[in-house]
Structure formats: C-alpha cells, structure tokens
Amino acid sequence: MAVIGQTTDGKRNWVYAARVSGRFQKLHRWSGRALMAILILVPWINIGGQPLARLDLPGRRLYALGQTFTPQDAIFIVLMLLFGAFSLFFFTSLFGRIWCGYACPQTVFLEEIIRPIERLFQGDRGRRMKLDQKKWSPEWIARKGGSYLAYLVVAVVVSMFLMGFFEDPRNLWTGSATTGAYGGVAFMAFFWFWDFAWFREQFCNYLCPYARFQGALTDDQSLNVMYRVQLAEPRGNKKERKQHPEQDYGLCIDCDKCVTVCPAGIDIRDGFQLECISCGRCVDACEGVANKMSLPEPLIAYTSLAAEEGRKKSHLRPRTVVYAGLLSAILAAFIGLMGSRHDLSVTLNRVPGTLYQVDEDGWVRNTFFLQVTNNHAGEAEGPAAVSVQVVGLDGAVIVAPPVSVAATESVKVPVAIRVPPSAANARTIPFQLELESDFDRVTVDGTFKSGAVEVN
Ligand code: SF4
Ligand code: SF4
Numbered sequence: 001m002a003v004i005g006q007t008t009d010g011k012r013n014w015v016y017a018a019r020v021s022g023r024f025q026k027l028h029r030w031s032g033r034a035l036m037a038i039l040i041l042v043p044w045i046n047i048g049g050q051p052l053a054r055l056d057l058p059g060r061r062l063y064a065l066g067q068t069f070t071p072q073d074a075i076f077i078v079l080m081l082l083f084g085a086f087s088l089f090f091f092t093s094l095f096g097r098i099w100c101g102y103a104c105p106q107t108v109f110l111e112e113i114i115r116p117i118e119r120l121f122q123g124d125r126g127r128r129m130k131l132d133q134k135k136w137s138p139e140w141i142a143r144k145g146g147s148y149l150a151y152l153v154v155a156v157v158v159s160m161f162l163m164g165f166f167e168d169p170r171n172l173w174t175g176s177a178t179t180g181a182y183g184g185v186a187f188m189a190f191f192w193f194w195d196f197a198w199f200r201e202q203f204c205n206y207l208c209p210y211a212r213f214q215g216a217l218t219d220d221q222s223l224n225v226m227y228r229v230q231l232a233e234p235r236g237n238k239k240e241r242k243q244h245p246e247q248d249y250g251l252c253i254d255c256d257k258c259v260t261v262c263p264a265g266i267d268i269r270d271g272f273q274l275e276c277i278s279c280g281r282c283v284d285a286c287e288g289v290a291n292k293m294s295l296p297e298p299l300i301a302y303t304s305l306a307a308e309e310g311r312k313k314s315h316l317r318p319r320t321v322v323y324a325g326l327l328s329a330i331l332a333a334f335i336g337l338m339g340s341r342h343d344l345s346v347t348l349n350r351v352p353g354t355l356y357q358v359d360e361d362g363w364v365r366n367t368f369f370l371q372v373t374n375n376h377a378g379e380a381e382g383p384a385a386v387s388v389q390v391v392g393l394d395g396a397v398i399v400a401p402p403v404s405v406a407a408t409e410s411v412k413v414p415v416a417i418r419v420p421p422s423a424a425n426a427r428t429i430p431f432q433l434e435l436e437s438d439f440d441r442v443t444v445d446g447t448f449k450s451g452a453v454e455v456n
Contacts, residue, residue, distance in 0.1 A: 014132070015201055015265035017115065018125040018257075022284025031102045032112040039105075043164025050408075055166055058180070061408055067338070068375050068408045072345050079334045083327065088210070090323035092217040094315060096224040097278035100211070106195070106203055107277060111263065113154055114196045121147035125260060148197055155192035159185045201264050205275050215274070220305035221314055225278050227258075227269045228308065232299040235269070251295050258282035258300055268300055278302075343376040343440040344386065348433060351414070356449045363397075364424040364450045366417050372403055373410040376439050382406070384437040388415070392431035393448055394423040403435075417448060424450035 045052040047066030054063040062069040062077060069076050091098055100107060122128045122143045134140050163172055163185050171177040172185075195203060204211050218224070235252035236244070252269070259267045261282060264275040268282050286300040307313055351367045359365055374384055386403040390396045399416040417431075429448040434441070 012202070013265065015263060016125045016128050016260075017263045017265075017281070018260040019119065020257075020261040020281050020285050020288070022280075022287055024280030024284050028102055028111060028279065032108040035103060035105070035108050036112070039158075039161050043161070043169045051168070053165060054168075057166060058178075059408075070345075070373050070375070070408075070410055072347065072371070072373055072410070073341075073375075075337065076334065079330055079337075083330045083334070086323055086327050086330065089217050090320065090327060092214055093219070093222055093317075093319050093323060096218055096222045097211075097214055097276070098223075100204065100277035101279040104277075106208075107279065109154070109158060109192070110196065110200060111279070114151060115263075117150045117154070118147055121150065151196040152189075152193050155189045155196060156185070158192055159188035162188055201275070204264065204277055211274055211277075217319075219317065219319065220309075220311075221317055223302050223304055224272065225268060225276060225280060225283060226301060226303050226305075226308060227271070228297070228299050228301060228303070230308070231297060232269070251297075252299050253289070253293060255289055257285040257289055261285045341375070342442045343374065344435060344437060344442050345373045345375060346433075346435055346442055346444045347371045348415075348444045348446045356451065358451070359418065362421045363418045364421065364448075365419075366448050368415045368417070368446065369412055370400070370403070370415045370433070370444075371410060371412045372405050372435065374405040374407055374437075376407055376437075383409075384439070386435050386437045389434045389436075390417055390431055391434055391443075393417065393419050393429060395420045396423065396431070396448075419448060419450070424448075425452050426450070427452055 042053050043051070050066050050068055051063040052065065055061075056063070060071055062073075064080070088099060118128070122131055131140055131143060160172060161169075163169075163177075163181055166184065167177050167181040172181060231250060232252035233250045234247070235254045236247065236249040237254040240254070241247075241249055258269070259282075261284075262268070263279060263281065264273075264277055266273050266275045268276065280302065283298065283300050283302060287298040289295070290298040304313065347370075349369050349371075351369060354367050357365045357367075370388070372386055376384065383404045383406040386405060388398055388400060388403060390398055397418045399418060401413055403411065403413055405411045415433075419429075423429075427450060429450070431446055431448055432443045433446060434443050
C-alpha cells in the first residue's frame with residue numbers, strides 16, 4: 001500500500017497537507033512569530049558597541065551578549081555549544097520533539113510562510129491535488145510559477161536575515177557587504193528555495209541528524225504525539241458500523257482527518273514513527289472531530305507511554321536529573337570563567353627552538369612571543385596602548401616594540417628579556433609580565449632560562 005510522503009517503487013508521494021486550526025496551531029503560530037522576530041531583530045541590536053549575536057568568520061570572532069570571543073576563548077565557545085546540546089537533550093527527554101514541531105527554522109518557515117503562500121496560489125488540498133493532475137496546463141504553469149517565484153523571494157529574504165548573524169546587516173542591506181557575504185546569501189537562498197519548492201519533509205526524514213538520535217533521548221515518560229489505541233480501536237466509519245452492528249467499535253470513526261493534515265505524510269495511528277515532528281496538527285484535527293462528534297475525548301494527544309498505561313507521571317527521572325545537573329554545571333562554569341575574564345587576554349610562549357642566549361656584553365637573553373587580545377568593547381576609543389613590565393627578575397630589561405591593539409583585535413609581538421649576569425643565577429627563574437592599558441591590568445607567568453650552574 002502506498003504511504004503518503006514515502007517512496008513507492010522509488011517514486012516520491014507528494015504530501016498535500018490539508019489546512020487545520022486548533023490550539024496547537026495557535027501555539028505554533030505564536031512561537032513561529034517570536035522566532036521570526038528574533039531572526040529579524042537580533043542582528044541589528046548592539047550592546048556596548050558589540051553585536052548581540054554574530055559569528056564573524058573572516059575575523060575569527062564570536063560576539064555574544066555584548067562580549068567578544070576569539071580563538072583564545074575556545075573554552076567559552078565549547079561551553080556554549082555544550083549548553084545548547086544538553087538543553088536540547090533535556091527538553092527532548094521531557095517534551096519529546098518539541099524543537100522539531102515548534103522551533104526548528106525548517107518547520108517554522110514551511111508552516112508559517114510557505115504553506116500559506118502555496119494555498120494562496122494553488123488553493124486547498126483538493127484543488128492542489130487536482131491541479132497536479134493537469135501538469136503543464138496553462139493554469140498549472142501560472143499557479144506553480146507564481147508560487148515558485150514567491151518561494152524564491154522568501155528564500156532570498158530569509159537568507160539575508162540569516163546572514164545578519166555573520167555580517168553586519170547595515171552593510172548587507174545597503175549593498176556594502178563583502179562579495180563573500182553575498183555569496184553566502186546566494187548559497188543559503190538556493191538551499192531554502194530547493195527546500196521550500198521540493199525537498200520539504202524529506203529534509204527531516206533523510207538529512208536531519210536530530211531525528212535519527214532523538215529516540216535515544218526519550219523514554220516512556222517523555223511527551224509525544226500518540227494515538228490512544230485503547231480508546232480508539234477497533235476503528236470503523238459510519239458505513240462499517242452500520243454493516244457490523246455486532247462489532248464492539250472503538251471511538252475512531254476512521255475519518256482520516258489526522259492523516260490528511262500531517263505535513264510528514266504519515267498515519268499516526270500506525271504507532272510512533274521517526275518521521276513524526278510532533279507538530280500537533282493531527283491532535284488539532286482529531287480534537288476538531290471529537291468536538292463535532294461529541295466524542296468524550298480526542299483520540300490523539302500529547303501524552304506519554306507511562307500516562308497511557310496508567311502509570312505515575314514523573315519529570316524527575318535519572319536522565320532528566322543528569323541533564324539538569326550537567327546544564328547547571330556548565331552554566332556555573334561559564335559564569336565563573338566570565339567573572340574572572342579580563343578585557344586583555346595574554347599568552348606568552350617561548351620562541352620555538354630557543355632556550356637562552358648570552359649577548360656580547362655578558363647579559364643573558366630569552367626570547368618569547370607575546371600575544372595580546374583586546375576584548376574591550378570600546379571600538380570608538382581606537383587602538384589601546386598596552387605597557388609591558390617584567391617583575392621577579394632583578395635588573396631585567398625588556399626589548400619589545402610598542403604594543404597597541406584595537407578593540408576585538410589580537411596582536412603577536414616578539415619580546416626579548418635581558419638579564420644582567422649577576423641576576424642570572426639559576427637555570428630556571430620564574431617571572432611575571434605585567435601588562436597595563438587604560439581599562440585593564442593583567443599578569444602572565446613565564447620562566448627565564450640561563451646557563452647558571454646550580455649549587456645545592
Ligand atoms: S503525526 Fe501528527 S504530530 Fe506527527 S508530524 Fe504528523 S501531524 Fe505532526
Ligand atoms: S482524526 Fe481522530 S477520529 Fe479521525 S481518523 Fe484520526 S484518530 Fe480517528
């Protein structure tokens with residue numbers, strides 16, 4: 001039997017999802033609007049002169065919440081990624097695929113923008129099915145062409161907004177961004193157009209990795225969209241019920257409404273399926289039927305296996321506790337590290353292959369590379385002059401070019417430390433470099449090497 005949305009003999013069955021309304025569709029609409037507002041507005045917002053959220057790939061910088069992170073801050077970036085991943089795990093273990101149904105850009109764009117456009121140009125489910133039977137007719141070309149043109153416009157606009165998370169939108173929308181940025185927009189627009197016009201639910205079924213492993217993140221207490229077999233089966237439509245009055249039918253009247261509205265092209269009555277994105281359209285459809293037919297309860301609901309089997313609901317389960325604990329630990333580590341983070345971050349590394357050198361005047365010289373990063377947000381203040389002093393080496397002299405570093409920039413300078421023979425009295429002497437700018441003062445540890453013979 002052909003299954004909607006699945007391939008039969010290698011041929012794809014197009015999903016003609018019918019329109020549905022209900023409380024979960026309202027929720028979907030509001031979550032979609034909120035996410036689109038974030039997409040449109042966030043790239044324009046600056047905090048303390050820095051973007052609220054932007055990944056500057058050519059500059060190798062991440063701007064987040066008014067802070068600038070460079071490759072030296074890899075630990076913060078790792079913590080942010082871990083927090084995102086464990087948040088997804090945590091919410092999936094509690095609420096199933098809520099991300100897919102209500103927050104994934106693929107679902108939001110498709111359900112809130114593309115399907116309304118499709119309905120506008122091609123009509124409701126029945127009309128769309130009829131239209132596709134008249135392929136290459138003038139009407140088919142006009143209606144399909146109109147909707148494809150609209151998808152293309154949406155794909156370009158969506159890509160421009162998305163690129164705002166990688167490039168300043170003021171440059172993007174005024175035509176003064178880099179060629180690379182517009183190339184990125186073109187690439188994203190191509191992807192979105194292909195997705196809107198053709199690929200659609202196949203993305204979730206075949207490309208999205210989350211769909212593959214979400215089964216491992218849920219258990220019998222996780223919330224999922226379920227067909228309530230006990231109440232609904234055996235199903236039977238009006239005709240069947242008339243023909244077999246002796247049969248003890250369940251509440252499902254086999255109206256197929258839950259199937260025709262499904263954007264994944266599946267029949268939830270066949271049980272849990274990987275293709276289900278938990279969008280709740282079938283729940284709304286069945287709630288509508290239940291209201292109309294005065295059924296005591298809808299037959300499809302957001303529920304858990306445990307609840308359906310009459311077991312006690314529990315949010316406190318080993319996996320949710322572990323995820324919550326890990327999230328708290330990651331957050332605490334992030335806040336702690338941010339609290340001790342300086343506006344100037346510094347690393348000092350010995351020049352590879354060098355240990356020490358004795359100059360002609362007998363002074364001992366060690367050479368290092370000093371890397372200074374300016375995380376201070378004051379871009380308008382211009383480059384910051386940074387003074388460098390050595391502490392812990394008697395009579396030491398620093399030979400280094402002046403250090404000046406612009407906001408969010410990083411500079412690497414060679415630094416030579418010269419120590420008089422009288423002070424170079426041990427093979428290894430610990431010291432510190434003190435760096436000071438108008439806005440910060442930091443120290444970095446180092447060790448000075450000499451050829452002194454140590455006497456115990
Ligand atoms: S089965 Fe229901 S919840 Fe799952 S994708 Fe289809 S309509 Fe959405
Ligand atoms: S919408 Fe409800 S009543 Fe209709 S077929 Fe689906 S489960 Fe049965």
